[in-house]
Every structure is written in structure tokens, then in C-alpha cells.
Amino acid sequence: MKGFQKIFGQFQFVVISLLTTAVIVWLAASLQLVPADPPVSQEQSPQQPAQSPVETSQPLPPATNRPPSPLYESLPSISNTPSPANAPAAPVTATPKNYYGHLAYAENEDNRLVNVGEFVRGTYRRSEYLDQEAAAAFTKLVNAAADANLTLQPISGFRSVNDQKELFDKQVQKLGSVEAAAKLSAPPGFSEHHTGYAIDIGDRNQPDKDLKVAFEDTTAYRWLTNNAKNYGFELSFPRNNAQGVNFEPWHWRYIGTSRAAVQFASARNL
Template sequence: MAEIVCNNSRLGHFYFPEASKKKLVEVGGYYNRREYLHREAAGAFKRMREDAGKEGVELVLISGFRGVEVQGELFNRQIQRKGGMAAAARWSAPPGYSEHHTGYALDIGDGKRPEWNLKLDFAKSEAHRWLTEKARGYGFEQSFPANNPQGVGFEPWHWRFVGSEDARRVFAIPRYFTQVVELYSHSGLLPTNSGAGILFSLCEDSMGKVLGGVRFSPR
């Protein structure tokens, strides 16, 4: 049985420890930047990028592993832009709560439409169309689709690798959470509105209960 620990979520995001540097490998990033991914994700991304290129689609790695310190800097910038932590968390995870800490998450862009990278317009790109159709075959899935139960803003560029047992274990809680919320929303047992509030109300209302094979704990 999976367990969601309620105080391990913050502003719609779940806690993730930093990956060991020994498990990270360098992957060529955009503009010749050095980006790093967990070795499992790196191998899968390289294969995916190569196969997409054969079909005329240019996938580029914009961002891979990101440590807690760098994430804190990014989150603070978002607070200044958005005017508060809750608004900032719609588009940036608090430090310690980013999937990028794992080395399994990455931001992908379209080398032929760089003006759309890291923007909602990326959803209109050939790269995103290709990813939507074929990324799952390489072990990747979109972390934050539109109207996701965590209440995080739609990020068409943000993908995570779940193609190995270790990777699926890392993302077990957010993946189970999404499944449970969708199951109970469809059954009418949970509100259907999206937003970070559903995360907290689910935890608060479900402490000590088991929903869909997932135990919600108030630790």
C-alpha cells in the first residue's frame, strides 16, 4: 500500500530529495550548456532525441537536474514576480519540492521554435506533438498537464522519466495521488475543481484513511 504523508506536500508540490551526484551524467543541453540527468533518464532521452531527429523533430534539453539551492533562487524570483508564495508555486516548486532534484525530470524545448520554449505556446510545437504521441514509449510522461490535481500550472515542457523501477518509486506518491484524486472525483466523492486547495483538503479530510489503496497519514 502506498502512503501519502500530508506534511510532505507544500503549495501543491511533493517533497523530493536531491539525487546523488554519482548517479548523474552530463547530457548536451541547449546553447551548449552542461545539463545533467540521472543516468537512466539520460540514456532514454538520448534515444528519444535521436529518434525524433530522424523524423525531423528537434528536441532540446533546456533543464535537467537542479539542486535545492538553485531551486530556491528560482522560487524567490517567482515570488517577486507573482507577489506571493502561493502564486509563485503555480509555476515554480519551492526548494526541496522540485522534481528536478531527482535527476529524472527535465524541461524539453523545440530547437526549431525557440521562442516558444518554456512558454504555453510550446504546446503548439511539433516537438510537443511528437512527445505527446511517442514519449511514453521511451518511459517519459508529462508531470503537469492542464488541470492537474496538484493545482500546478500547465507546463507542456516539463516531463519526467518513469521507465524504470527506481524512477517509478521516486514518483510513486504524485502518481498515486493523481490516480486517487481522479478516481474519487469521477465517482463524486471529491470536488472536481482543480487547484492546490484540492491537495490540502484531500489530505486534511483523509488523515488516517485509506482511499483507493493509498493511506493518507498526518505525520
């Protein structure tokens, strides 16, 4: 009996040892089933968080709407991208493009145009505009003329390319050819009025002389020939001018600043 108990005790010890070993093995296997975080490869960076959308800049405000240009009905204005007020003028090419004596000019920008007064005839009234530099000088010129008992007024200031096309097409239809029209009006893209530095001037008290060679015989014209240069203005098309354009005693251009002068450098150097 004692021998049996001894054998059973040894058997019980073995069983417990086996069970303990089995539990340890099971626990070890269970722990290996939980994967560790894989290392980040040097060739693959961790996933970046989603970025918030980039705010886009606000669109530029539309260019100031221009008023109807002179001598004809209102036309759709050309949409320009505004530039800073002190933006340099377009460079003058060594060989300017020529169209029956007229030179090519770039169209000024709406944000530089300033009201220089009204063209008035009877009950008709129309505001005219020039580049801000020319506008300041023209105002001084008109005030000086008023001190001499003269009533100068703008007839036509800035004119867009589209406006010039309308005007020129009417001249072609009236006169029968582009060549004939070019003797009286610049083709679109070739008018000094595009620059905003050229202006047709009249005497408010002598409407019969508007845009006519007869303006040469007025006191206003004689005053301009003696005084306009003091305010930075010169006659664009005197008699026998190098461009071959007809004499226009009413048409003056402003050259009193570097930006203004470069506009007409080609014409003045012919």
C-alpha cells in the same frame, strides 16, 4: 708437650669446622637474596606489547562538482556523500508533504548524474544533466525525434535544492507572494528536477516557445505526446492534473525503471 699438641689439634679441628659451617650459612643466605619470578595471577594477565596504530581508512573522494544549474548564475553546489550507482531510491511516504500542490522530493547524488546535451540559444550554451537511467532513455528519445526531423534539446534537467531556492526567491520577488510564485515554480525541496528524472524539453528551432504553454502548439510537443511513452517519459503536469499545478507542456518525467517510478509514486497515485 705431647698433651699440648693433642689439645691444639682438637682446637684446630673445631675452628675449621666452625669456619666451614659459617661459609655454608653465608652462601645459603646469599642465594636467598635473589628473588624468583613471581607467578602470574589468574586475575591479571601479562602485560601486552604495545600495538601499532590502526590504519584509518582513506576519506571518500569529494562528490563530482556539478555544473551551474539552468536559468540563473552558478551557485555553490551541495556536498553529498556519494552512494553506489544502484542505491535504492528513498521510500515514498503514505502521506506526501504538499506545498501549494507541489510534492517533496529528495535531491539526487552527483555520482549518478550524466550529461544529456546542451541547451543552446544564440551564443549561449549550457550542459544539462539527468540521472544515468533517465539520461540513457532521453538520448534514445532525442535520436528518435531527429529521425522525424525534430531538434529536441534539454532546457533544464537536474536542479539542486539550493538552485531551486534561488529560482523560487526570484519568482517571489517578482510576483509578490509565495502563493503566486508557487503557481509558476516549485518551492525548494518540492521540485521534480531534484530527482534527476525530470526534464524541460524544447525545440532548438523554436526558441520563442521555450517554457511556455505555446509549446503545446508545436510539432515537437505533438510528437512527444505520441512517442515519449515509448521511452519511459510522461507529462508531469497535464491540464487539470490532480496536484493542481499549472499546465506545463514542456515538463516531462522519466518512469521507465523501478528506481525512477518510485520517485513519483505519490504524485501518480493522487
